[in-house]
Amino acid sequence: xxxxxxxxxxxxxxxxxxxxxxxxxxxxxxxxxxxxxxxxxxxxxxxxxxxxxxxxxxxxxxxxxxxxxxxxxxxxxxxxxxxxxxxxxxxxxxxxxxxxxxxxxxxxxxxxxxxxxxxxxxxxxxxxxxxxxxxxxxxxxxxxxxxxxxxxxxxxxxxxxxxxxxxxxxxxxxxxxxxxxxxxxxxxxxxxxxxxxxxxxxxxxxxxxxxxxxxxxxxxxxxxxxxxxxxxxxxxxxxxxxxxxxxxxxxxxxxxxxxxxxxxxxxxxxxxxxxxxxxxxxxxxxxxxxxxxxxxxxxxxxxxxxxxxxxxxxxxxxxxxxxxxxxxxxxxxxxxxxxxxxxxxxxxxxxxxxxxxxxxxxxxxxxxxxxxxxxxxxxxxxxxxxxxxxxxxxxxxxxxxxxxxxxxxxxxxxxxxxxxxxxxxxxxxxxxxxxxxxxxxxxxxxxxxxxxxxxxxxxxxxxxxxxxxxxxxxxxx
Ligand SMILES: Cc1cc2nc3c(=O)[nH]c(=O)nc-3n(C[C@H](O)[C@H](O)[C@H](O)COP(=O)(O)OP(=O)(O)OC[C@H]3O[C@@H](n4cnc5c(N)ncnc54)[C@H](O)[C@@H]3O)c2cc1C
Numbered sequence: 470x471x472x473x474x475x476x477x478x479x480x481x482x483x484x485x486x487x488x489x490x491x492x493x494x495x496x497x498x499x500x501x502x503x504x505x506x507x508x509x510x511x512x513x514x515x516x517x518x519x520x521x522x523x524x525x526x527x528x529x530x531x532x533x534x535x536x537x538x539x540x541x542x543x544x545x546x547x548x549x550x551x552x553x554x555x556x557x558x559x560x561x562x563x564x565x566x567x568x569x570x571x572x573x574x575x576x577x578x579x580x581x582x583x584x585x586x587x588x589x590x591x592x593x594x595x596x597x598x599x600x601x602x603x604x605x606x607x608x609x610x611x612x613x614x615x616x617x618x619x620x621x622x623x624x625x626x627x628x629x630x631x632x633x634x635x636x637x638x639x640x641x642x643x644x645x646x647x648x649x650x651x652x653x654x655x656x657x658x659x660x661x662x663x664x665x666x667x668x669x670x671x672x673x674x675x676x677x678x679x680x681x682x683x684x685x686x687x688x689x690x691x692x693x694x695x696x697x698x699x700x701x702x703x704x705x706x707x708x709x710x711x712x713x714x715x716x717x718x719x720x721x722x723x724x725x726x727x728x729x730x731x732x733x734x735x736x737x738x739x740x741x742x743x744x745x746x747x748x749x750x751x752x753x754x755x756x757x758x759x760x761x762x763x764x765x766x767x768x769x770x771x772x773x774x775x776x777x778x779x780x781x782x783x784x785x786x787x788x789x790x791x792x793x794x795x796x797x798x799x800x801x802x803x804x805x806x807x808x809x810x811x812x813x814x815x816x817x818x819x820x821x822x823x824x825x826x827x828x829x830x831x832x833x834x835x836x837x838x839x840x841x842x843x844x845x846x847x848x849x850x851x852x853x854x855x856x857x858x859x860x861x862x863x864x865x866x867x868x869x870x871x872x873x874x875x876x877x878x879x880x881x882x883x884x885x886x887x888x889x890x891x892x893x894x895x896x897x898x899x900x901x902x903x904x905x906x907x908x909x910x911x912x913x914x915x916x917x918x919x920x921x922x923x924x925x926x927x928x929x930x931x932x933x934x935x936x937x938x939x940x941x942x943x944x945x946x
Contacts, residue, residue, distance in 0.1 A: 578666060580688050582607055583607060583689055583690065584606075584692060585608050585610065586691075587610055587611075587691065587692065588609075588693065588877070588879075589610075589611025589613065589694075590615050590696050590890060591638075591641075591877065591891050591894070592694035592891070592893055592894040593609055593877070593894060594609075594642065595876075597609045597894075598644070599894065599895050599898035600898050600902075601650055604648075605902060607652065608652045608653070610653075610674070611653065611655060616696050616844075616885075618635070621633065621713060623637055624720070624812070625888070630812035631811065655678070655679075657676060659675050659676060659677055660673075661848075661851040662674075670689075671872075672688055673685050673686075674686050674688060691851075692866075692874045692898070693847065693868075693876070694877045697844055697879060697885065698843070700842055701837070704795075705797070710818075710820070710835075713802070714818030714820065714835065715834075716837065719746045723750045723834075725803075725816040728751050730832050730834070732755050732822065732835045733747075736838065737762045737763075738766045738773060741782065745781075746836075747836060754785070755787070755789075756789045757794060758791045759792075760791055760792075760793050790830070793824060793825040794824060794825075797835070798820065799818070800819040801817060817833065844879070852870050853868040855881075860881060861881045862874070862880045862882070865897065867897075872901075876890065876893035877889070877890035877894065878890065880893060
């Protein structure tokens with residue numbers, strides 16, 4: 470596990486912006502600060518003339534007076550104010566971290582990356598792209614089990630309609646590779662641990678990057694775009710054809726099978742909504758309920774859709790077949806057809822659905838209606854609150870753990886498509902990018918109102934005389 474370094478805050482921020490990563494060593498920052506201190510002290514000569522002496526490494530300030538006249542508190546404030554100005558570069562250097570406490574010296578938490586993105590589907594890619602474009606140091610870690618991997622073509626992503634999902638991800642990564650601060654590796658994240666170092670919060674992300682090689686990287690923020698996994702039943706023939714004639718979403722693949730004979734797989738309580746989604750593509754629809762039609766399921770179907778669900782199905786001529794499915798046999802493969810260059814073109818698959826009573830029917834396309842689960846448990850293990858099996862987020866994609874964002878299918882928006890994945894990836898970055906700066910700004914405010922006041926008090930105590938002496942200007946107020 471690598472421990473993040475702590476470096477001078479303002480300068481580190483400036484350097485990081487200018488050069489990516491590098492912060493000036495402490496020695497060089499203090500030299501600059503001392504030079505500036507001297508310059509300011511010189512500029513004050515002829516006025517109240519402060520002079521400096523170093524004793525045992527400490528700055529001592531003596532006030533040489535032209536007359537023995539007692540100085541008023543206002544004059545003293547002027548002197549102290551000028552001295553404070555001369556100290557400012559040192560104070561900036563020695564300022565508390567933007568995420569630390571006041572007792573922490575002059576630090577910014579230096580992590581391996583600003584952000585680690587887990588998952589390289591469209592949500593993670595959108596996040597990485599946005600991070601690269603604002604020069605955040607970002608690492609994307611991807612285990613490569615994309616939800617839409619089995620499908621032939623990705624649809625309903627304007628500009629990319631009808632291209633293979635792998636081609637889309639490759640093109641996205643090609644473009645992102647032009648951004649120098651954005652990096653990506655293959656690997657599986659096994660743990661995301663929230664840590665803090667002297668008041669600065671960060672995360673240690675542990676990953677298996679190659680055949681059991683475990684490594685850890687640190688980052689200030691983490692974006693989880695880890696996706697969902699479809700829970701398909703063990704019906705022989707179903708899994709093999711999922712994404713290729715047996716689909717999950719009509720927007721993704723329905724149009725290519727419009728006017729073909731359709732079947733709806735899955736529990737009856739979800740089936741009426743599924744029919745409503747495809748009915749504009751064809752009315753030759755059979756609900757293959759596989760023994761799930763019960764009075765309870767009918768009531769739930771009405772809750773999910775609308776009262777009189779069965780009348781609705783009947784009105785469209787949709788049949789409900791409650792026989793038990795024993796297997797699905799592919800008779801024809803739509804991928805065998807010559808591919809059109811148009812974004813959408815008909816695809817002709819054909820399936821035979823065998824029932825346990827020995828009978829069967831044929832359908833050209835099947836729409837599956839099965840549950841899904843988190844592809845990865847890293848969010849839950851890190852303590853992220855869940856909502857109906859998804860990582861609960863607010864409108865900025867922030868989870869219940871400050872600094873951890875959840876994007877794409879895996880979050881609680883309950884919207885599972887590429888456009889949502891792209892939007893949420895971007896949305897999270899817009900928020901966290903500004904949030905990192907907001908944290909810095911908050912500390913600067915705190916410093917000016919608290920640390921500077923303390924420093925004024927200290928300087929006042931040093932330059933003020935003892936009660937009864939000519940230089941005594943009263944208590945600091
Ligand atoms: C068959 C099918 C076809 C679809 N077709 C379309 C379509 O045409 N148009 C459309 O808009 N939507 C379509 N979708 C939906 C679309 O696939 C998802 O909405 C989209 O992929 C969500 O993107 P994501 O980035 O959230 O997740 P994913 O694309 O699933 O990517 C998640 C990534 O995170 C990785 N990951 C998970 N855990 C870890 C870990 N611990 N460490 C590292 N990496 C990890 C996974 O391996 C994976 O690579 C389809 C879905 C299916 C099932």
